[in-house]
Structures are given as C-alpha cells and as structure tokens.
Amino acid sequence: LCCPPKDRKSISYLYVVLSVLVIIILLNQLHRRDWQGCLLCLLSLFLFSIPSFIEKHWNVDIPNVLETIILLFIFASQILGELYSCYQKIPIWDSILHLTAGFTASAIGFSLFDILNKKEVIKIKLSPFFLAMTAFCFSMTIGVIWEFFEYFMDTLFDLDMQKDTIVHTINTVSLDMTVSNKVVSIENIQSVYINGRNLSLGGYLDIGRVDTMKDLFVNFMGALTFSFIGFFYAKGRCRFARAFILKMKEDSNN
DSSP: OOOOOTTOHHHHHHHHHHHHHHHHHHHHHHHHTOHHHHHHHHHHHHHHHHHHHHHHHHOEEOOHHHHHHHHHHHIIIIIIIIISOHHHHSTTHHHHHHHHHHHHHHHHHHHHHHHHHTOTTOOOOOOHHHHHHHHHHHHHHHHHHHHHHHHHHHHHHOOOOSOOEEESOEEESTTOTTOSOOOEEEOSOOOOEETTEEOOSSSEEEOSHHHHHHHHHHHHHHHHHHHHHHHHHHTTOOGGGGGGOOEEHHHHTO
C-alpha cells in the first residue's frame, strides 16, 4: 500500500484508519467466503493509494480537503454503499455520492486546465468563464461515461448498478394499437403481474431510467456548483476554492 506523505498527518491518519477498517472487513468477507465482497475491499484499498501515487510520481499537490473527500467517497461508495447496502437503506445515499462526484470531478477538471493555462509553453489562454465551462463539461462527461459503465455492467453481467424506481404512471406509444405514435397513459398503477406472479411492489418497476436521469441531474448540480466557485477563483475573488484545486508542486512552493 502507498501511504500519503508523513508531513500531512491528518490525511495519513485518515488513510490508516480507513485502510484498517477495510482490512478488517476483508478478513470478515474471507471468513464468510463472500468473494465479491473481498474484491470490493481489495478495490477500495487500491483506490485509496491512487491520490498519494499521483502526488509522488506526477509531482502534483492534492489539497488536504480534496484528498479527504476522495478517500471518504471511496469508502462510502464501495464499502458502506455496496457491502452494507446503504444504497437501499438510505434513499438519498446515491444522490449524495453523485453530487459529490460531480463537484469533485469539476474541481479536478478545473485544476487540470488551470495548470495548463498557467504554463508558459501553452499559447491558448482560457478566460475565467471558459475555464469554468470546461471544468463543467469535464465533470458531466465523466458522469455520462459512468452511466454508460453502469448500463453495460447491468447488461453484460446481470447486475443492478442502475437501481430501479417504483412509479405509478407510465406513458408509452408501445401500447398504441393504431400504430400512429399516440401516447397511451396508464395511471394509478398499484400492482404488476409478470407470468402470473404479483411483484407486490405497489407500482410499476422502472428499469434504470429514473435513476440514471436523477444521477445525471445531481452530477449536474455538483458540477455547476464548483464551476461557479472556479469562475470566481480564476478572477482572483474566491480563496475558498484553493481547498479543492490541484497544483504542481513547484507552483505550490512559490
């Protein structure tokens, strides 16, 4: 495992605490022979090491606040979300994580373009507005790619990463017997039968569509939030943003 630098004690302590928790959970999963749980734990430990690896080998300084968010996000999504079913037990859990991901991805995207913007060898200089817009687009692109990933994992491996939603109204042209593209509405759905079996859901099961759109919307809100912060940072009016923006180490020392 790759531990963060020793001079950043708060991050080092958080890294150690989270890693120990994951290792304990890993041993429990091994005892239960839950191999999928073991893989999630190993994946989490690997992801924990990425920020410090980037700092060490790419000469990048990741602010403590941003690194803390990243480590907690990994633990919340992989361990609490997947292994301890927080996605099902806490309805807003997924939305909180996607909001955080949108905000963080926008911060990282902004940082990358901000670094390029300050390089002497780069001839094109982005204005604060276009810098913020580029960060926003970067975050949304990451969000869309993630939704593609969820869809293909569900399709190819029979998973349920795109969580389903209970709805009570459907509008579809597929039930239009006249084949004239007329929308047929079915309202107040209370029960659904499949192959003679009542699913007992209290409504119709929407397969992934609502969840995907909700995830993209909260990603949009997170990306938009940081884009505003980044815009004012680029204009020299928001020192708060420094807690989320990566710097090259030679720039940080100046």
